[in-house]
Amino acid sequence: MxxxxxxxxxxxxxxxxxxxxxxxxxxxxxxxxxxxxxxxxxxxxxxxxxxxxxxxxxxxxxxxxxxxxxxxxxxxxxxxxxxxxxxxxxxxxxxxxxxxxxxxxxxxxxxxxxxxxxxxxxxxxxxxFVQAAPVLRGMLKKERDVPTKVGIARALGCFKDKEAVPYLARLLKDRAPQVRMAALDALAEIRDKKSGNLVVPLLKDPDWRVRSAAIHAARVIRIQAAVEPLIDLLGEKQGRLRMEAADALVDITDCDYGDDQAMWKKQWARLKSLHFKIPSDDEMARRKRKRFENQPRYKKFKKTITYNGITTTSKRMLFVIDISGSMRDLVVDREKFKEGGYKSFQKLEIVKTELIRTIDNLRGDTYFNILAFATRIKPWKKKLVQANILNRSSAISWVKSLHPMGAAAPGAIPMGGMSGGLALGKTNSMGALLAAFGLRPDKIPDERAIQKMGRPRNDLDTIFFLSDGRPSTGIYVDRDDILRTVRVINRYRKIVIHTIAIGEFQKDFLAMLARQNGGQFVDLGR
Known part of the structure; x- marks a missing residue:
């Protein structure tokens, strides 16, 4: 009906x-x-x-x-x-x-x-369809539906419509954080210098996702008035935002003091006394061309966590680990792995060893969880938990018990809640990613429902996704379908997704997944 x-x-x-x-x-x-x-x-x-x-x-x-x-x-x-x-x-x-x-x-x-x-x-x-811009701007005067306001903001951003800036300014005051995020993203796309003062107040927004969007907008538009609020954000408890604020400060000022808040305050006070003006966009482009490209920035940060070569300052993270049947296979590049101190050259043993080492070094102020997947998905805990000594010990014990799913190896203990069988040893990447977002792994979410969701309870901000093969089961197995679905969900979650590959397979899916979601891709080897 x-x-x-x-x-x-x-x-x-x-x-x-x-x-x-x-x-x-x-x-x-x-x-x-x-x-x-x-x-x-x-x-x-x-x-x-x-x-x-x-x-x-x-x-x-x-x-x-x-x-x-x-x-x-x-x-x-x-x-x-x-x-x-x-x-x-x-x-x-x-x-x-x-x-x-x-x-x-x-x-x-x-x-x-x-x-x-x-x-x-x-x-x-x-x-x-840029001809739609006047109609969309007019609709914002009376529109009350949150998903529609989000869509209009994103469309105006795609159009790079500078006439939309006053209309987007209204959305920055909207009660729904999804709308404020969309408006900030649109301003970042439009890149109108005059919109800078609209962005700065959102650097103190109560929702961390909005603060993250504001940092990005300030970084892209390059707003001098944002420097002091960004320095304040270097004291953020949300470790990932501290990293984002430090990167934004570098791109705005062309000064680099890492995430050292005291040094930034001291040097910025000195520069202000000299009536410092940030370099123009053209000057910044010239300076960047002269520098060594792709110089790793992560090394300058303190209090970091490293997993399989990816370093992060995040304090709220999820490790997603592939335990499909192919993870029983041995790696080919044994020379590359022989110095790692692994029990064997089995892919899952290598992955488990690296994850255990990372868990053992988590700081007490970090919150984390682990999700293992093959055909089915099984989390270690129902939510992020603090990395205290008891939870670290429990997580390490759980990781040690993991075995590849599928045809059981002699003496193998299937993962808790799962049984063996070839059908259970496939790679359900879509289901694992949906579960990582806190959604049902067996149902494609409606975008309007995602837009209406409130702030996620766990405030997860970083995912490490490790797999050894292409998706082979689940709601979607096509690469483009999975990437599109993740992009839609992550518009409203702002989660960084790092990806790690191990084994011989086409790895462009994992590389693209990281690239489209603000993460890094690491290939451990064949």
Whole structure:
């Protein structure tokens, strides 16, 4: 019943545009080949009973940029299945012609259903349809729906619309942290120097995710007024924010005193007395070109934690470890691993040894958890726990008990709560990542539901994700589907994801996962 009402509301809104809009649609089929593809879609789509065939049919229309295709896909935005909806959004977002997307601008303000509005806003933003900017700015005056406000902010950022800055300023005062984050991200995309003073107050926002977004915006826009608040953030208990603030200070001032708050205060007071002005963007670019590229910055920070060569100042972290059947295999590059003091050259034994060493060195003010995965997912604890001596001992004992899933090796003890069998030894990367975000591993989340979620209880800010192979089971196994889903979720979580690979396989998925989520990728070897 709800689907029927939603469908009628959407389609009635389209038809309400009147004969002019309908004729514009009809005249869009100049390219007969495109029109024929749409006709074939209409003919066969209803005959498909399984979701996979429906999604494949929808994706055939990707790039078929004509009004008929938009009209055919429009009703699918109301489908009950979020994967069908996502496929339709993805395909319509591939259209760019004004005659194809233009009618949406008249429909959008008239839609009463907030889900319909937020989906159309997402489409226009992803399509880069800059003609939508005036309509979206106007909607912000009265819009109350949080996901729609988030979508509008992101779209205006994608458009790099400088006229949107006063409208985004209102969103910086919104009660929902998701909206404040989206507005800051948009200002970072627009990079208008005049917006700098709007960003600075958010460096003291009560939500750490908003503070992180404000640090990024201040760093990108390069705001001199942000220097002193950023120095204050060097005293943050949230270790990752301290690192981000230090990096921002370097990029704004071209001075580098690491995360030493006392030194920054002393030197900044001296520079202020000399009426110091930060270097221009052009000057900074010239200076950077002269420096040695990719010089590691992490070495300058104190109180760091290192796992498999990745160093972090985070104090709230999750280790996600692959224990699929292939982790029983031996590494090929034995010369590389022979000095590591490992019990054997088995991949999981190497991983366990490194994780145990890291856990043993965690500081008492760090909170952590461990999640092991194969086909199924099993966490050590239900939430992050303090790294006191008892929890470290318990974690080390649990890690030692882990064995590769799948066909049982002689004497192997399956992970608690799991049993053997080849079917259980696959690599469910999507499920593990969803569980890491605190979501159900067997269900793709709806973006609107994610947007409406409050602040995560654990305040997790860093994930270490280790695997030895490509995804082979779970809701999604396609690399692009997994990457897209993680990007959507992480827009609102701001979690850094570091990835570690071990073994022989195509590692571009793990490298891209880290790159898209602010992390580092490390290849331990074959």
């Amino acid at each position: 709800r689907r029927s009402i939603f469908f009628c509301a959407l389609f009635a809104a389209w038809l309400a545009l009147g004969p002019g809009a309908v004729s514009a649609m009809a005249q869009g089929g100049d390219d007969q080949d495109l029109v024929e593809q749409v006709q074939e879609f209409k003919r066969f789509y209803r005959t498909y009973k399984d979701k996979e065939s429906k999604i494949e049919a929808i994706k055939v229309l990707k790039g078929v940029d004509c009004p008929e295709a938009a009209q055919a896909l429009f009703p699918l935005l109301s489908d009950r299945d979020p994967e069908i909806v996502q496929a339709a959004v993805e395909v319509i977002s591939s259209f760019h012609k004004e005659k194809t997307l233009g009618p949406f601008l008249e429909i959008l303000p008239k839609l009463k259903d907030p889900a319909a509005r937020s989906r159309l806003v997402e489409i226009l933003g992803r399509a880069g």
